[in-house]
Amino acid sequence: DTAVSQTPKYLVTQMGNDKSIKCEQNLGHDTMYWYKQDSKKFLKIMFSYNNKELIINETVPNRFSPKSPDKAHLNLHINSLELGDSAVYFCASSQGGAGGWETQYFGPGTRLLVL
Amino acid sequence: EDQVTQSPEALRLQEGESSSLNCSYTVSGLRGLFWYRQDPGKGPEFLFTLYSAGEEKEKERLKATLTKKESFLHITAPKPEDSATYLCARVGAAGNKLTFGGGTRVLVKP
Numbered sequence: 001d002t003a004v005s006q007t008p009k010y011l012v013t014q015m016g017n018d019k020s021i022k023c024e025q026n027l028g029h030d031t032m033y034w035y036k037q038d039s040k041k042f043l044k045i046m047f048s049y050n051n052k053e054l055i056i057n058e059t060v061p062n063r064f065s066p067k068s069p070d071k072a073h074l075n076l077h078i079n080s081l082e083l084g085d086s087a088v089y090f091c092a093s094s095q096g097g098a099g100g101w102e103t104q105y106f107g108p109g110t111r112l113l114v115l
Numbered sequence: 116e117d118q119v120t121q122s123p124e125a126l127r128l129q130e131g132e133s134s135s136l137n138c139s140y141t142v143s144g145l146r147g148l149f150w151y152r153q154d155p156g157k158g159p160e161f162l163f164t165l166y167s168a169g170e171e172k173e174k175e176r177l178k179a180t181l182t183k184k185e186s187f188l189h190i191t192a193p194k195p196e197d198s199a200t201y202l203c204a205r206v207g208a209a210g211n212k213l214t215f216g217g218g219t220r221v222l223v224k225p
Contacts, residue, residue, distance in 0.1 A: 004158070041200065043159070043215040056212055090158050101147040101166075101206045104213065106158035 003027050004107035006091050012113045013081055021076045021110045023091030031055070032074040033092040033104065034066060043090065049074055078112075086114045117141065117207040121216035128223045131192045136219045138203035139185040147206035148186050149213065150179050152199045159202055162188075193223045 004025045013019055025032060033056075034046040048056040049068040063079040074091060088109045094102035118141045128134055138148070147166050151159035163172045165181040172179050176197060178189040188201055200220045204213040 041218050043202065043204075045212050048212065058212075092158075101164075103149070103161050103164060105161065106151075108158050109156075 004091055004093055004105055006089075006107040006110050008110060009108065010111050010113075012115065014115055015081055015083060017081050018077070018079045019081060019112070020078070021089055021091075021112075023074045023076070023107055025072055025091075025093040025105075025107075027093055027095075027105060029093035029095050029105075030071055031094045031102065032068065032071070033094075034074065034076050035090040035092060035106075037088040037090060037109070039087070047074075047076075081112075081114045083114050086112055088112070117205065117214040119203060119205055119214050119216035121201075121203055121219050123219060124217065125220045126222070128190070128193055128221065130194055130223055130225050133189070133191045133193070135190070136188040136201055136221070137185060138188070138216055140205045140214075144207065145183075145205055148181055149204045149206075150177075150186070150188055151202040151204065153202055153218070154199050162201075190221070193221070195223050195225050197221065198223045 007022045031050045033048045035043050037043045046058055046060050047066045051071050052068045065077045068074045088111050090109050091107040092104040094104045120139050122137045149164050150162040152162055153159045163179040168183045170181050176191050180187045200218040202218045204215040
């Protein structure tokens with residue numbers, strides 16, 4: 001029944017490691033997003049994909065690489081993790097094109113802690 | 116650069132005590148204003164979308180309104196289950212992404 005799901009829910013890892021977060025949506029939406037929510041609770045967009053095509057790539061370090069194998073999945077791979085990467089990462093999806101005006105539906109988040 | 120400011124940062128209410136949350140934004144060319152509710156440990160849950168000044172939308176005890184420069188979320192006779200962080204986000208003139216405010220944490224005490 002879950003509309004937007006993410007795995008894992010929690011991720012604790014050491015600095016310098018490489019990790020991946022997976023996202024799947026069963027809403028039939030065409031556009032998917034990755035957001036980062038920092039300790040001050042600000043949600044900031046990182047990437048968006050429309051039908052597997054990268055649309056938005058905000059000022060995000062090259063260590064972050066999104067991959068969309070199909071329009072229902074958007075994964076986030078992070079290389080050489082740093083302390084500052086600790087945050088909650090949310091996946092979201094929306095219908096239609098990559099316009100931000102479509103209602104976005106969020107996943108439950110992945111809590112990443114880098115030690 | 117688009118900026119969205121929410122006030123107050125936190126709000127403590129007694130059950131039944133109505134109040135309003137503010138969301139203000141810089142730059143003209145608003146193409147949409149969204150309100151979301153976020154419970155601790157969960158993802159944001161969609162509440163409302165407003166597109167033009169003067170527009171209003173209601174859902175249970177919540178009512179969202181929009182002017183040219185700000186939006187309000189009115190909570191009427193709140194209940195403890197309305198306790199959450201309320202986020203607003205605007206779609207900028209480029210129309211390709213949401214810019215979120217920092218949220219208002221609402222605590223409703225019985």
